Amino acid sequence: MSVIKVGARCLQCPGPIVELHKASAKASPGDVIEIEATDPGFKKDVVAWCKKTKNELLKLDDFGDHIVAVIRKC
Amino acid sequence: MDAKPVFARPEDGVRRLVVIGGVAAGTKAAAKAKRENPDLEVTVLEKGEHISYAGCGLPYFVGGIIKEGKDLLVRSPQDFNKDYGIVVLTHHEAYKILTEEKVVLARDTESGQEKAFSYDRLIIATGAKPVVPPIPGIDLKNVFTLRKPVDALKMRSALEKAEAEQRKLKALVVGGGLIGLEVAENMALRGASVTVVEMLDQILPGFDLEIAKIVENHMRDKGVNVLTDEKVNSFEGDREGFVIKAYTTKRTLDVDLVLWATGVKPDVTLAKEAGIALGPTGAIEVDENFETNVKGIYAVGDCAQTRNLLTGNPAFYPLGSTANKMGRVAGTRAARQSFLGTAKERSPLYVLGTGVAKIFDMAVARTGLSEQDARKNSFDAETVLVPAHDRAHYYPGHKFIITKLVVDKPTQRLLGAQIVGEGVVDKPIDVIATALTFGGTVGDLAAIDLAYAPPFSMALSSTIVAANVMLNKLSGRMTGISPVDLKRRLDEEKGKPGGSASRPFMVDVRTEAEFLTGTVPGAVNIPLSDIRRLKDVVRGAASELDLPDEARKLLRLPRETELILICRIGQRAYLAALELKRLGFLNCKVLDGGVMSYSFGLE
Numbered sequence: 001m002s003v004i005k006v007g008a009r010c011l012q013c014p015g016p017i018v019e020l021h022k023a024s025a026k027a028s029p030g031d032v033i034e035i036e037a038t039d040p041g042f043k044k045d046v047v048a049w050c051k052k053t054k055n056e057l058l059k060l061d062d063f064g065d066h067i068v069a070v071i072r073k074c
Numbered sequence: 075m076d077a078k079p080v081f082a083r084p085e086d087g088v089r090r091l092v093v094i095g096g097v098a099a100g101t102k103a104a105a106k107a108k109r110e111n112p113d114l115e116v117t118v119l120e121k122g123e124h125i126s127y128a129g130c131g132l133p134y135f136v137g138g139i140i141k142e143g144k145d146l147l148v149r150s151p152q153d154f155n156k157d158y159g160i161v162v163l164t165h166h167e168a169y170k171i172l173t174e175e176k177v178v179l180a181r182d183t184e185s186g187q188e189k190a191f192s193y194d195r196l197i198i199a200t201g202a203k204p205v206v207p208p209i210p211g212i213d214l215k216n217v218f219t220l221r222k223p224v225d226a227l228k229m230r231s232a233l234e235k236a237e238a239e240q241r242k243l244k245a246l247v248v249g250g251g252l253i254g255l256e257v258a259e260n261m262a263l264r265g266a267s268v269t270v271v272e273m274l275d276q277i278l279p280g281f282d283l284e285i286a287k288i289v290e291n292h293m294r295d296k297g298v299n300v301l302t303d304e305k306v307n308s309f310e311g312d313r314e315g316f317v318i319k320a321y322t323t324k325r326t327l328d329v330d331l332v333l334w335a336t337g338v339k340p341d342v343t344l345a346k347e348a349g350i351a352l353g354p355t356g357a358i359e360v361d362e363n364f365e366t367n368v369k370g371i372y373a374v375g376d377c378a379q380t381r382n383l384l385t386g387n388p389a390f391y392p393l394g395s396t397a398n399k400m401g402r403v404a405g406t407r408a409a410r411q412s413f414l415g416t417a418k419e420r421s422p423l424y425v426l427g428t429g430v431a432k433i434f435d436m437a438v439a440r441t442g443l444s445e446q447d448a449r450k451n452s453f454d455a456e457t458v459l460v461p462a463h464d465r466a467h468y469y470p471g472h473k474f475i476i477t478k479l480v481v482d483k484p485t486q487r488l489l490g491a492q493i494v495g496e497g498v499v500d501k502p503i504d505v506i507a508t509a510l511t512f513g514g515t516v517g518d519l520a521a522i523d524l525a526y527a528p529p530f531s532m533a534l535s536s537t538i539v540a541a542n543v544m545l546n547k548l549s550g551r552m553t554g555i556s557p558v559d560l561k562r563r564l565d566e567e568k569g570k571p572g573g574s575a576s577r578p579f580m581v582d583v584r585t586e587a588e589f590l591t592g593t594v595p596g597a598v599n600i601p602l603s604d605i606r607r608l609k610d611v612v613r614g615a616a617s618e619l620d621l622p623d624e625a626r627k628l629l630r631l632p633r634e635t636e637l638i639l640i641c642r643i644g645q646r647a648y649l650a651a652l653e654l655k656r657l658g659f660l661n662c663k664v665l666d667g668g669v670m671s672y673s674f675g676l677e
């Protein structure tokens with residue numbers, strides 16, 4: 001299992017979710033992806049994406065000016 | 075005081091002004107009249123305990139954001155006497171206006187004493203009252219309306235009592251207007267479990283359905299239970315007379331506290347009895363100087379009728395912003411025999427109903443006509459829905475807002491706007507209200523020279539982007555379908571057998587990653603990059619086999635098929651429509667505002 005860090009700060013939507021999708025395609029099951037984004041729409045997107053792709057959302061923190069999501073690839 | 079000696083003309087003939095009602099419009103009129111004519115004897119009669127309070131602040135007092143009751147009181151009767159030389163009598167209820175004798179009869183409700191007040195000029199500022207139907211249980215304890223500070227105090231103590239007993243209070247708000255929603259938010263933030271019941275099929279009357287739905291969804295996300303198309307019929311109390319149940323057309327709700335907020339009606343009893351004419355809205359009819367049909371008697375604030383600036387029709391917008399402006403003008407006109415003004419003034423009688431409210435993390439604002447209003451008034455209206463950032467996308471803290479513009483197609487004149495989102499909405503709505511006031515067209519709006527730096531706006535501000543999208547639509551570059559129309563179409567198709575010929579083919583042109591975050595039910599995914607490759611296949615420069623299945627299917631469709639193109643905000647769908655038109659698909663429609671504005675549920 002490895003931890004993959006994805007920096008998606010300052011990427012305008014849909015940047016962050018596309019980056020996450022790419023990272024997840026490369027990752028192996030069990031890997032953890034940590035992604036940081038400033039796009040406010042990312043919060044909703046990541047929840048919906050995890051549900052649809054059946055990946056596990058371990059953590060989702062909104063710091064006001066940026067969002068951090070931690071996902072386990074299933 | 076700013077009165078100049080030239081204004082003091084005791085021979086003027088206007089010596090006594092009486093004002094009935096002492097909140098926003100009444101006190102504004104009294105103070106302005108006294109400045110205008112310092113020799114004027116001004117008396118304000120107010121039947122309540124307080125004058126000049128901030129009614130608009132009451133929801134925040136209920137919630138505790140405004141801590142002290144005294145913070146709501148802008149000025150006291152003593153202040154008025156000391157600072158302005160105005161006599162303010164609280165607990166004085168005017169019960170009759172004798173228009174021939176020019177006398178107001180009033181009762182001191184504390185001493186029971188009856189008094190007569192002679193006037194040369196009279197200003198009626200009796201405001202509005204909550205509409206309360208006589209349904210069973212409406213008089214139970216803990217069933218409130220919110221209009222005065224004392225109502226807010228009672229509601230707040232009920233909330234505080236529940237907090238002290240560590241009970242989760244079950245609160246019901248009847249009516250999904252701005253006041254109801256503001257209080258719902260404030261009670262939820264205090265930890266109450268809140269249900270809003272609205273009789274109509276949407277909350278936020280005066281807004282269009284898709285905008286109201288966005289706010290409704292946000293309130294649900296925040297834990298407020300919103301029920302539309304449902305009517306509260308009665309309440310039931312416990313042995314001590316406290317409300318415990320509400321019966322609606324669809325269910326029974328357990329409740330500890332109820333706010334009845336289904337709107338207000340103008341308080342015109344006194345005026346009507348005195349033979350003062352009312353308008354079709356039920357409020358007092360006034361001219362541009364706010365004078366009624368009885369000479370020398372003026373009416374201002376929530377009891378008076380305004381006119382819609384765009385239609386000229388009688389209107390009733392009970393708003394504090396309008397009440398203050400009316401009070402000022404009436405104060406000026408009533409203060410003396412002949413009006414002294416030479417400056418070019420415009421009567422605030424003509425209004426747009428501009429308003430704004432904060433609902434949790436969102437703000438929602440409107441000005442002018444909604445799409446529904448425009449159609450009711452027989453305008454040939456075009457609309458756009460345009461999501462955009464409120465600030466530069468690379469500046470931390472930027473948020474999305476959605477702008478809806480309503481325009482008169484033949485003249486391209488702006489008719490109205492609604493803005494909703496987590497970002498700044500008050501600035502753009504005020505920009506658009508200004509443009510509306512000056513009779514602006516969409517082209518004017520697109521060209522306004524607005525301020526820009528990253529912390530404040532985008533280089534092309536959200537308002538200008540929305541105007542540009544409207545120009546694209548009006549010039550025929552783009553055909554759109556509104557979320558409301560699409561939802562209606564899909565519901566209609568639901569009843570029909572599969573493969574119905576009228577069913578539109580919906581294509582989500584975003585990337586696969588975004589498609590997976592949810593789309594309009596029934597849409598297939600063909601990313602814009604694949605749509606761009608279609609022409610190579612048609613030209614024979616690439617093989618059909620290189621295309622994903624859905625794209626191949628699209629290519630085989632008859633060219634007259636109705637295509638609905640969907641993306642996040644509408645921009646990529648527009649690009650896709652341009653590509654597809656070149657391939658012969660002439661019936662392409664872009665979903666206005668994309669999935670961001672589709673508030674009817676994504677899949």
Ligand SMILES: Cc1cc2nc3c(=O)[nH]c(=O)nc-3n(C[C@H](O)[C@H](O)[C@H](O)COP(=O)(O)OP(=O)(O)OC[C@H]3O[C@@H](n4cnc5c(N)ncnc54)[C@H](O)[C@@H]3O)c2cc1C
Nearest residue numbers: 095097098099121129130168200201202375376393394395
């Ligand atoms: C909870 C709440 C939130 C609001 N939020 C907003 C907002 O955010 N923005 C906005 O623009 N507007 C808002 N409003 C509306 C705004 O408060 C009103 O438009 C404004 O108060 C109108 O002022 P008014 O002086 O015309 O009438 P009122 O405030 O109704 O005052 C009329 C006064 O006349 C007195 N009176 C009536 N009859 C008699 C009589 N016979 N003798 C003596 N006195 C009499 C009444 O006791 C009352 O005190 C809100 C209102 C409420 C209740």
